[in-house]
Amino acid sequence: MNGATLLINFAYIISAGFFIFGLKMLSSPATARRGNMFSSIGMLLAIVVTLFNAGLDYKWIALGVAVGTVIGLVAAYRVAMTSMPEMVALFNGFGGIASLLLAWSEYHQNPALSAFIAAVAFLSAFIGGITFSGSMIAFSKLAEIMPSKAIVFKGQHIVNGAILLAAVSSGLMFAMNPADGYALFLVIVVVSLLFGVTSVIPIGGADMPVVISLLNSYSGLAACAAGFVIHNNILIVAGALVGASGIILTKIMCKAMNRSLANVLFSGFGATTQAAGTGPQGEVKPASAEDVYYILEAADTVAFVPGYGLAVAQAQHAVQELGELLEKNGTEVLYAIHPVAGRMPGHMNVLLAEANVPYDQLVEMDDINPRMEGVDVCVVIGANDVVNPAALDDESSPIYGMPIIETHRAKTVIVLKRSMNPGFAGIQNALFFYPNTRMYFGDAKASIQALVSEFKSD
Amino acid sequence: MEAVFLTFVFVLSIFLGFELISKVPSTLHTPLMSGANAISGITLVGSLASLKSDNVTMAVVLATLAVTFATINVVGGYAVTDRMLEMFKKKDGGAK
Numbered sequence: 375m376n377g378a379t380l381l382i383n384f385a386y387i388i389s390a391g392f393f394i395f396g397l398k399m400l401s402s403p404a405t406a407r408r409g410n411m412f413s414s415i416g417m418l419l420a421i422v423v424t425l426f427n428a429g430l431d432y433k434w435i436a437l438g439v440a441v442g443t444v445i446g447l448v449a450a451y452r453v454a455m456t457s458m459p460e461m462v463a464l465f466n467g468f469g470g471i472a473s474l475l476l477a478w479s480e481y482h483q484n485p486a487l488s489a490f491i492a493a494v495a496f497l498s499a500f501i502g503g504i505t506f507s508g509s510m511i512a513f514s515k516l517a518e519i520m521p522s523k524a525i526v527f528k529g530q531h532i533v534n535g536a537i538l539l540a541a542v543s544s545g546l547m548f549a550m551n552p553a554d555g556y557a558l559f560l561v562i563v564v565v566s567l568l569f570g571v572t573s574v575i576p577i578g579g580a581d582m583p584v585v586i587s588l589l590n591s592y593s594g595l596a597a598c599a600a601g602f603v604i605h606n607n608i609l610i611v612a613g614a615l616v617g618a619s620g621i622i623l624t625k626i627m628c629k630a631m632n633r634s635l636a637n638v639l640f641s642g643f644g645a646t647t648q649a650a651g652t653g654p655q656g657e658v659k660p661a662s663a664e665d666v667y668y669i670l671e672a673a674d675t676v677a678f679v680p681g682y683g684l685a686v687a688q689a690q691h692a693v694q695e696l697g698e699l700l701e702k703n704g705t706e707v708l709y710a711i712h713p714v715a716g717r718m719p720g721h722m723n724v725l726l727a728e729a730n731v732p733y734d735q736l737v738e739m740d741d742i743n744p745r746m747e748g749v750d751v752c753v754v755i756g757a758n759d760v761v762n763p764a765a766l767d768d769e770s771s772p773i774y775g776m777p778i779i780e781t782h783r784a785k786t787v788i789v790l791k792r793s794m795n796p797g798f799a800g801i802q803n804a805l806f807f808y809p810n811t812r813m814y815f816g817d818a819k820a821s822i823q824a825l826v827s828e829f830k831s832d
Numbered sequence: 833m834e835a836v837f838l839t840f841v842f843v844l845s846i847f848l849g850f851e852l853i854s855k856v857p858s859t860l861h862t863p864l865m866s867g868a869n870a871i872s873g874i875t876l877v878g879s880l881a882s883l884k885s886d887n888v889t890m891a892v893v894l895a896t897l898a899v900t901f902a903t904i905n906v907v908g909g910y911a912v913t914d915r916m917l918e919m920f921k922k923k924d925g926g927a928k
Contacts, residue, residue: 393871394852400864401855407917410867414910417874421906424880431885434896438879442903449904450911455919461912462866465873469905472875475898480882483891490835590865593872602838604878610838611845612874618849619868623861713858720861724916732923736859 378426385423386608392416393612397619403733420608455728456685459718463513463586466593470505473498473596474563480603485553491603492552496545496562498599503566504573505592511574512585516717522579531640534572541565577639580682580759582717584627584638591620623719630713630739632765632775656807658794661814663821666788667828669812673750673786676700677708677742679779680722681715683756683790687818693755694729696822699829709735710742710752710779712760743780752781754789754805755818764804787811790818863916870909876902 393416399409425435446465453461477498481487487495514520544562548555577585594616601609628635661669670676678693697707709731715722723736742749754761763782764771781787782805789811805811814821856864879898887895 394848396867397849397852397864398855400860400867401852401857403857403860403917403920404922406860406863406920407914410863410910410913410917413867413871414914417871417906417910420874420877421880424877427881429884429886430880431883431887431892434892435880435883435899438883438896438899439903442900443907445900446904446906446908447911450908450915453912455916458862458866458912458916461908462862462869465866465905465909465912466869468901468908469869469872469875472873472879472898472902472905475894475901476875476879476882479879479887479891479894479898482894483882483884483887587865590869590872593869597872597875597878598842600875600878602835602842604882605834605838606878606881607838607841609874609878610842612871614842614845615849615852616868616872618846619853619864622850622853623865626858626861711858713861718862719865720858720863723859724862724919727916727919727921730919730921733859733920734923738858 378428382423382426383607385419386606389416389420389608390611392419393615397615455725456688457517458724459582459586459716459721460513460516462718463509463516463589466586466589467506467509467513469593470502470509470589470596472502473593473600474502474506474566476600477502477603478559478563481552481559485556487552489549489552492555493545493549494599494602495552496548498596498603499559499562500541500545500566501592501599502596503563504570505589505596507567507570508574508585508592509570509589511571512582512589515574515579516582524578524581525575530572530576534569537565537569537572541569573639579717580714581631581638583714583719583721584624584631584635586718587620587623587627588635589620591617591624594618594620627714627719630777632773632777658806658813659811661788661812663814663824663828665812666814667825669751669786669788670700670705670753670825671703671829671832673700673705675706675708675749676751676753677710677737677749677781677784679710679712679752679754679757679761679781680726681712681755681757681760682717682721683758683792683818685716685721685725685756687756689755689819689822690725690729690731692819692822692826694726694731696826696829697731697735699826703829707735708737708742708749710737710739712739712757712779715757715760739777739779746780746783749784750786752784752787754781754787755822756790758803761805762803763808768804781805782808782810785810788814790814790816790821792817859920863913866909866916867913870906870913873902873905873909876906
């Protein structure tokens with residue numbers, strides 16, 4: 375190892391330190407932004423020192439970096455906060471394809487790989503390929519370019535199993551004789567892209583938080599594998615950190631839905647809707663804007679419970695305005711957020727933060743439930759399954775066992791809803807028929823705005 | 833032997849990652865994800881290092897594409913995370 379290489383590797387250790395500190399500072403909203411800054415400084419350092427390697431082709435590097443920077447910045451500054459899940463999926467996919475391309479380029483330049491390096495080159499290409507095409511499907515579903523419902527067909531598991539088997543066996547064959555395996559490598563690339571598609575299409579919109587977390591983890595692992603291919607520590611460390619982060623988020627999301635990862639990935643949940651007429655029945659009690667206004671006006675504590683519908687209706691600013699008016703009225707205002715509300719982990723928090731809701735008003739499910747009896751009014755906005763009490767007491771319900779925000783224990787529940795259509799899981803919500811529930815029908819944003827004007831005209 | 837050493841680094845980093853990430857509150861899960869995502873663009877470093885001027889054309893094309901995609905991932909990821917985190921404010925804390 376010559377002097378320059380030694381220095382470069384030493385700088386990588388410093389970079390890794392920046393990444394670690396950056397992630398550590400994400401443990402509090404107060405330091406998070408600086409943490410992200412730290413992490414980006416670590417990245418910049420790693421990139422700059424890498425350029426000191428001997429014999430690099432700077433004109434192609436300049437081209438790639440320039441094009442990538444422009445696209446990245448434009449995308450990052452133009453995306454609306456409500457479209458954040460799509461954006462993350464897209465960027466994630468790009469990370470995956472980069473790992474695939476890197477492994478390919480390395481192999482193309484130097485086909486005589488050792489068995490170990492060939493195996494990790496296979497992993498890098500395979501995981502990178504799945505990350506890319508899987509993320510593109512997730513992106514299309516989130517952006518509603520393709521239907522967000524689960525797409526299932528007969529024999530799907532067999533098809534997926536066959537594809538996976540084909541991938542693993544070509545990987546093994548490739549690792550045994552990489553020097554003559556170029557065609558095999560191309561097969562691996564195609565199969566991995568195919569597998570990303572077939573494994574993500576059966577996953578429905580509301581399960582997206584799990585899939586995005588998992589794909590996030592994959593992109594890290596792909597970078598890791600690429601690091602093994604080119605013997606680069608910083609790729610391994612950074613990739614492993616991301617891999618671990620994705621795995622933890624995946625676990626949290628699964629737990630919040632009381633489902634196993636296998637169930638999320640393979641069951642095609644939400645593809646079928648319960649036949650009409652089944653599920654809880656009864657009479658709902660509709661309320662007008664005026665009724666709701668009087669209920670809220672008299673309340674001491676109000677908890678808003680947002681769901682994906684909030685993002686769809688873009689109602690976050692209206693909700694914040696209402697919350698502020700309530701506070702002026704002497705009411706304590708909280709926002710109770712279920713871990714899987716929305717389309718990605720923490721989706722609702724970002725939307726509310728965008729609308730200037732201070733983060734100390736955002737309450738996690740486990741903190742709001744024990745004090746639910748003391749909440750006068752819960753306002754459910756565009757959330758459905760995450761507040762369905764059937765998850766607690768109806769063993770026949772598909773979502774039985776899932777932890778929910780127990781709004782039904784509040785003194786009054788106001789549910790904002792467009793119509794009586796069931797939610798994503800295709801189940802009618804027992805909450806709507808509770809004696810303390812009032813349904814406030816209409817578009818979430820317009821409904822909230824109507825309440826705001828009631829308060830203002832007062 | 834080097835494979836063992838690299839695996840060693842890998843395993844320790846995974847454990848470190850678990851420790852760090854489990855302390856992140858759910859409020860910050862979206863920025864965590866996009867920030868982690870930006871870090872996974874570290875492939876950029878690998879792609880830069882493998883873009884040698886004596887490479888054959890095909891390898892150069894592939895590596896240039898890798899550099900481009902990874903740069904989008906890194907730059908876009910950090911920028912969008914910063915945009916998100918900027919919005920998280922404590923009550924009456926932010927200048928508004």
